[in-house]
Amino acid sequence: MNVIDSIVTQAASIAAVRRDIHAHPELCFEEVRTADVVAHKLTEWGIPIHRGLGKTGVVGIVKGRDGGASGRAIGLRADMDALPMQEFNTFAHASQHHGKMHACGHDGHTAMLLAAAQHFAKHRNFDGTVYLIFQPAEEGGGGARVMMEDGLFEQFPMQAVFGMHNWPGMKAGQFAVSPGPVMASSNEFKITIRGKGSHAAMPHMGIDPVPVACQMVQAFQNIISRNKKPVDAGVISVTMIHTGEATNVVPDSCELQGTVRTFTIEVLDMIERRMKQVAEHTCAAHEATCEFEFVRNYPPTVNSQAEAEFARKVMQGIVGEANVVPQEPTMGAEDFAFMLQAKPGAYCFIANGDGTHRDMGHGGGPCTLHNPSYDFNDDLIPLGATYWVRLAEEWLAAARA
Structure with a gap:
């Protein structure tokens, strides 16, 4: 597994941010504290930000070696909102807000993109621009659509956009991506x-x-x-x-x-x-x-052919061909679909494991999405962040060639 050493070194501090977000879940369009945490970290690392798209959305702008002069740009998206459900876990970072819980791993998605952002801030090993899209209100609020209506792609023009979701039950260390429909309307x-x-x-x-x-x-x-x-x-x-x-x-x-x-x-x-x-x-x-x-x-989430195949090759370079599996379509839905209607891109799964990663004090239920005993696997942070970094670097390099 070829993860980036500097990301591994910082993984514990990013995991602490993830657990802080998990302990303070916020529902769709209410992600004020979460957005503040994201904005503070990006600013701390010297990344310019824009706030307010989709009410609570945050966009980080990372220029490459050329200062973004090439005009080429890629978008990487993570969702930030929690679900209106009561958490059964009692470990130290369990939800402190009754009836609200990060039961879908959006806290982990935010953490993985933050880890990538920290690396980008220190190692701008690309020409062009990487837009870091921290999106609100995926769980029923259509935050992707609202960010677009507020001018996401006009203010931050990009040629492709990519998303990622953790997937419980898959063996940790694996990815899944395929062209075509991967989630339903x-x-x-x-x-x-x-x-x-x-x-x-x-x-x-x-x-x-x-x-x-x-x-x-x-x-x-x-x-x-x-x-x-x-x-x-x-x-x-x-x-x-x-x-x-x-x-x-x-x-x-x-x-x-x-x-x-x-x-x-x-x-x-x-x-x-x-x-x-x-x-x-x-x-x-x-x-x-x-x-x-x-x-x-x-709408349905439909991966474009070229971008899905490109993502697959990037994943194979990180975890090996055997650990990049076909993405079995699911009848669950995802508002990243709106972004894929507007731009080429791909939405992939990163394996969250079987639940044995959970701390003592987890609920008695399975570690599945939208379950009160769920928790994100912090071991994924270096792997997911490495994927974001290599994807952006290699996509921008291929575009330049």
């Missing part, structure tokens, strides 16, 4: 079925929305099995059904809510169109009506 729906209430002993006097809802839920699965190509991925999950207040009353209405996940916009368009048709026609067949709402949150 995230979408929500709410369908309100309007019937006519009645006494439950006299259902013929009303229009019962409950059997309408049951038929609708079943019919949605036919969209997946019969309207979509078998080789195309798609999920419709009805996760909430709300109706009724008494056992002897047929309710006036029934509400269905859930999520849709796809790897392509074309499949998403089809699913939304067919769900609306199924909902409206099922209701019409039972003399009911409905209100259909469909909200598209995050």
Whole structure:
């Protein structure tokens, strides 16, 4: 494993920053303290910063040997926000804020990019510019989109942008990256079925929305099995059904809510169109009506071919070919997708291990993402930072050639 010695030397101090951030989690668009920590460190190392994009975002600007004269630039992105959940861990750096937790490793993502920033500040072994993007509000807030709307790519023009996420369950010391879709689109729906209430002993006097809802839920699965190509991925999950207040009353209405996940916009368009048709026609067949709402949150995360292959070669130079594995697509979602819609780039996974790295006092649950017993593996900091450094150096060198 070819990690950079100077990053290894500073890894303990960066890990201390990571644990401080973990102990003080902040939710989307509330990352004021976290942004202050990031800004303070970058400034301490002599890196100019810009604050305020996406409300709490921080961008560090590192010019290379040429002072950035080449005009070539690369963006490296880390997310900073935590989740609204209670931590079960009781070790020293556990969350000090009730109902808030870094259960997805964004504290570690921030730490890895800070470690790379510290190295860049001392060793500007490249021509061009590296933009360090510390993004707020990945967990449902669409912070990437908001930073872009605030002018991220106009104020900091770059030819490519890269992101990285820790991945529990993979053997520590490995990376995964592949071209094409690697994370799904995230979408929500709410369908309100309007019937006519009645006494439950006299259902013929009303229009019962409950059997309408049951038929609708079943019919949605036919969209997946019969309207979509078998080789195309798609999920419709009805996760909430709300109706009724008494056992002897047929309710006036029934509400269905859930999520849709796809790897392509074309499949998403089809699913939304067919769900609306199924909902409206099922209701019409039972003399009911409905209100259909469909909200598209995050698009699919799609790695561009050239950048994914470039990232793979960089990883292989660090950990060897055997430790760079194909990136199995997941139906989880990621707002880095917005950046990849605007710029070429790649989103990779860095293995977080099996959880045995956790300190005494960790919760009894598994070390998986969005789990109250999760903790980031600090051993990844030198490895992740080395990847960021080598990726930027080699990408800018290749661009110059």
